[in-house]
Amino acid sequence: xxxxxxxxxxxxxxxxxxxTAGWWEACVDHRLVVQRCLxxxxxRHPPGPVCPACRSASAEWAELPGTGTVYTYTxxxxxxxxxxxGTVPYVVAAIEPDGGGGVRLVSNVVGCDPExxxxxxxxxxxxxxxxxxxxxxxFRPCTGGGSAR
Amino acid sequence: xxxPARRRAVIAGVATSDYPHLPDFSEHAVHAQxxxxxxxxxxxxxxxxxxxxxxxxxPMYATGVAEYLGLHxxxxxxxxxxxxxxxxxxxxxxxxxxxxxxxxxLVTYGSVQLSQMGRRLGTGGGGGGGAMAPGxxxxxxxxxxxxxxxxxxxxxRHMHEYGTTAEQLxxxxxxMRRHAADNPMAQYRDPITVDDVLSSxxxxxxxxxxxxxxxxxxxxxxxxxxxxxxxxxxSTPVYVLGGAHATSHHLNLSAAADLTVSxxxxxxxxxxxxxxxxxxxxxxxxxxxxxxxxVVLTVEDLGFCAKGEGGPFVEEGGxxxxxxxxxxxxxxxxxxxxxxxxxxxxxxxxxxxxxxxAGANQxxxxxxxxxxxxxxxxxxxxxxxxxxxAP
Numbered sequence: 001x002x003x004x005x006x007x008x009x010x011x012x013x014x015x016x017x018x019x020t021a022g023w024w025e026a027c028v029d030h031r032l033v034v035q036r037c038l039x040x041x042x043x044r045h046p047p048g049p050v051c052p053a054c055r056s057a058s059a060e061w062a063e064l065p066g067t068g069t070v071y072t073y074t075x076x077x078x079x080x081x082x083x084x085x086g087t088v089p090y091v092v093a094a095i096e097p098d099g100g101g102g103v104r105l106v107s108n109v110v111g112c113d114p115e116x117x118x119x120x121x122x123x124x125x126x127x128x129x130x131x132x133x134x135x136x137x138x139f140r141p142c143t144g145g146g147s148a149r
Numbered sequence: 150x151x152x153p154a155r156r157r158a159v160i161a162g163v164a165t166s167d168y169p170h171l172p173d174f175s176e177h178a179v180h181a182q183x184x185x186x187x188x189x190x191x192x193x194x195x196x197x198x199x200x201x202x203x204x205x206x207x208p209m210y211a212t213g214v215a216e217y218l219g220l221h222x223x224x225x226x227x228x229x230x231x232x233x234x235x236x237x238x239x240x241x242x243x244x245x246x247x248x249x250x251x252x253x254x255l256v257t258y259g260s261v262q263l264s265q266m267g268r269r270l271g272t273g274g275g276g277g278g279g280a281m282a283p284g285x286x287x288x289x290x291x292x293x294x295x296x297x298x299x300x301x302x303x304x305x306r307h308m309h310e311y312g313t314t315a316e317q318l319x320x321x322x323x324x325m326r327r328h329a330a331d332n333p334m335a336q337y338r339d340p341i342t343v344d345d346v347l348s349s350x351x352x353x354x355x356x357x358x359x360x361x362x363x364x365x366x367x368x369x370x371x372x373x374x375x376x377x378x379x380x381x382x383x384s385t386p387v388y389v390l391g392g393a394h395a396t397s398h399h400l401n402l403s404a405a406a407d408l409t410v411s412x413x414x415x416x417x418x419x420x421x422x423x424x425x426x427x428x429x430x431x432x433x434x435x436x437x438x439x440x441x442x443x444v445v446l447t448v449e450d451l452g453f454c455a456k457g458e459g460g461p462f463v464e465e466g467g468x469x470x471x472x473x474x475x476x477x478x479x480x481x482x483x484x485x486x487x488x489x490x491x492x493x494x495x496x497x498x499x500x501x502x503x504x505x506x507a508g509a510n511q512x513x514x515x516x517x518x519x520x521x522x523x524x525x526x527x528x529x530x531x532x533x534x535x536x537x538x539a540p
Contacts, residue, residue, distance in 0.1 A: 007293065014291060017283040046288040046401055072309065072408060074301035075354040076293060084293050092294045092353075094302055094403045104403035106289035119309045136291060 006090075006110050006128055006138055010083045013134065020047045022061045027135045030127045034100050036062040043101035066125040067142065068097035071104055075114040091117050095139055111140030157376040157539065158243035159386035162191025163497040168367025168486045169336035172264045176205070177217040179259030179368035183493075184218060187370035192382040193253060200224035200245060200254030200373075202238040204490070214257065224251035231524020232437050233394060233412075235492030236531035240392030242373040252374060256496075259368030260488035266364065285401040297361060297440070299526040301353035303408045304442035308355065310409055311457035313445065315355050317464040319346035321441040322359050322483050324468045329480025331509035336363045337484045360441040362482035362491075369493035371500065376539065387500045387535050390517075391424030393417075394531035402526045411443075412530030413450035413521055420519075421452075424534035428452040431534075432515040433502045434474050435495035437523040438481040447521055448474065451532065470510050478502060478510035492522035496533065503537045 016024045023046075026033040035047045039056035050057050073093035079085045091109040096102065109117050110126065123139035130136060164186030166179045174182075180203065188194060201222040203214045211227035214220075224245050228237050235258060242254040281287045289299075307313045323343055329335035341359060349358040379386035395415035398404040421427060428451060436447045445459035453474050454462040462468075468476040477483075479498045482491045499518035501507045507515075516537040523530050 011291060011293075012281045012287075014287045015280045015283055020283055046285050046404065072302045072306035074298050074305060074356075075351070076295060076298050077350070077354070078295075078297070078352045079293070080295045080297075081290070081293065087293065090293055092289070092292060092298050092302070094408070106294050106401065106403045107292050119305065138292070 004126070004128065006108065007087060008083050011081070013131070019049050023047050024134070026061055027137060028133060030135060032064045032066045032097060032125050032137055033061040034064060034097070034103050035059045036101070043103045045103040045105060062099070064097045064099045068095045068100070068123055068139065070109065070117060070119055070121040070123060071096045072119055073109060073117050089114050093117065093139070095123060105137070108138040109140065110138050156247050156249060158246040158373055158389045159376050159379045160239070160371050160389065160496070160500050160535065161374050161379045161382055161384050161386050162187045162189070162193065162372040163500045164190050164370055165494065165497055166259065166368040168334055168488070169363070169365035170263060171261055171366035174261055174366065176259050176261050177214065179261060179366065180214055180257045181218060183259060183368040183370035184255055184257045187257070187372050188255070191372040191374070191384050193372060195219070197253045198222065198255045200242065200251035202226040202242050202254055202256040203258060204229045204234045204238065224254060230394060230396070230522070230529040230531060232439060232490050232492055233522030233524040233529040233531035234490055235496060236392065236520055236522040236533045237394045239371065239373060239389065239496055239533055240394065240531065243389040243392065246373055246375050252378060254373040255370065256373060256493065257368065257370040258490065258493035260490070261366045262489045263364050263366045285399045285404065288401050289403070295353060296526070297356055298353040299402045300440040300442055301356045302402055303446070303527055304355050304440070306408045307442065307445065311460065313460035315347060316343050317460035318355065318360055318441040318445065319343045320464045321438065321444045321468065322346050324463070324466070325438060325477050325481040325483040327469065328478050328510050329484035332480045332485050335480040335485035336365055356440055356442070362439050362487035363484065365486040365488045367486045367488045369497045371493070371496055385504045387503045387537060388539055390426065390534040390536045390540055391420050392531065392533045393419035393423060394529065396529045398528055400526055400528065405527065409446065411446045411450050411523060411527045413447050413523065413532065416530045416532040417451035417521070420532035420534050424536070425540065426517060426534060430517050431474065431519050433478065433499070433512040433518045434476045435499045435518065435520045436476050437491060437495065437521060438477055438483045439487070439523065441483070443523050443527070444468070444476070446527070447523060451519070451521060470512060475510070475512045478507055478512065490524070492531070495520040495522060499535050503535055
């Protein structure tokens with residue numbers, strides 16, 4: 001996995017800080033994780049310094065199975081980022097990952113016709129390796145084989 | 150035994166600048182024109198101003214506007230809540246007037262977003278390449294999400310949960326255009342139909358081009374002072390009856406608890422309670438219409454209809470003059486003018502309605518108006534209740 005490219009090379013690159021590095025490092029290892037509070041168990045995304053429920057700073061990176069469902073989606077047909085002008089139409093979706101405790105990730109649904117995406121559709125992660133220190137999780141319709149790790 | 154009358158805040162003057170296309174104006178020149186007109190409308194002078202409230206897209210924004218306008222205010226505020234900013238700024242200004250820490254607060258907005266578009270690449274995200282700072286925006290920008298895309302995600306979920314249709318969303322744009330026909334300054338005035346909206350190109354499903362606000366140059370301003378001060382002026386004051394604001398998340402919509410509920414659900418009931426009114430008392434509304442879905446969520450969250458019934462409410466003409474809740478009587482951001490942060494325009498039109506100065510779209514005998522701003526990615530909401538009569 002990871003050979004397939006979905007977005008062009010000249011996309012912006014993220015930068016990380018002490019709070020967020022763990023999420024990006026897990027991505028490079030093709031592990032889908034979310035931050036989980038060690039005091040109360042609440043999960044959160046994007047990563048942050050304290051638990052929004054109990055404000056504990058103590059957290060772990062909970063590894064998820066890599067499957068989930070589409071909570072909502074849109075087909076982007078006009079790119080505002082010049083780099084994506086040739087990529088439209090593409091699907092941006094809010095994914096509820098299984099085991100994520102209700103958190104949602106903004107990602108893409110790839111590997112199918114945009115018209116076939118529906119709310120509630122089961123999806124599984126597919127990793128796109130972009131650089132040695134950057135991989136991004138996108139999702140495709142479930143093939144029945146579980147995580148595409 | 151009698152208690153001294155509470156000092157009450159009023160809006161004594163309102164104005165817009167010229168709009169929607171100001172190629173020869175700087176942003177500060179737009180502020181200057183709107184401010185000059187609002188002061189003239191109030192019957193006040195620059196020398197009377199001791200407070201300034203404004204905001205824009207860089208820090209110390211109010212300080213910059215103060216310098217360019219030659220003001221040295223002892224009260225200033227540049228709270229930035231995106232599109233909801235100006236409802237917050239007027240709420241704060243009213244508090245300052247009632248607390249006695251300011252006498253005349255100028256609230257002003259200016260933008261030349263339309264004319265600047267040719268001078269930079271795109272909007273709503275990085276230019277491609279380069280590193281993005283750590284923060285919430287990278288958790289959707291890297292996957293190609295857009296500003297329109299965020300509102301589309303909310304619209305799609307609302308359709309899924311409540312059966313809202315693309316036709317119902319489109320009807321919001323149709324009504325705004327009908328109102329814009331009576332506003333000589335509006336950017337677009339030719340009538341449109343639901344079919345026109347649905348056959349305009351999709352920007353991000355289910356939102357079409359005509360489901361999205363226009364991009365304009367323009368500005369607006371108002372003058373907040375005390376009822377006592379306004380009594381000596383020739384203009385008709387409008388009372389600030391109450392205001393409230395709320396935020397649900399920052400810029401990553403996936404962090405919102407429920408994509409079908411906007412912060413209006415918090416700010417609305419609080420503002421109505423502070424103003425001593427209910428939704429039934431509202432005669433006319435000016436609701437931020439960045440996208441058609443924004444209006445559907447707002448009429449629900451402010452309690453003008455039940456959650457999930459916003460689609461039928463707008464489709465049945467609820468927003469039209471003569472309908473249950475005449476809304477955006479100047480044509481709104483969908484047709485009249487949207488320079489980026491439209492909140493000040495909502496207040497100007499609300500005041501004009503309460504003064505009976507709203508022209509062909511005047512709501513007869515309007516005595517209570519609501520202006521509600523929505524900012525960010527449905528991230529902020531601010532509700533302002535204005536009244537013709539002293540509370």
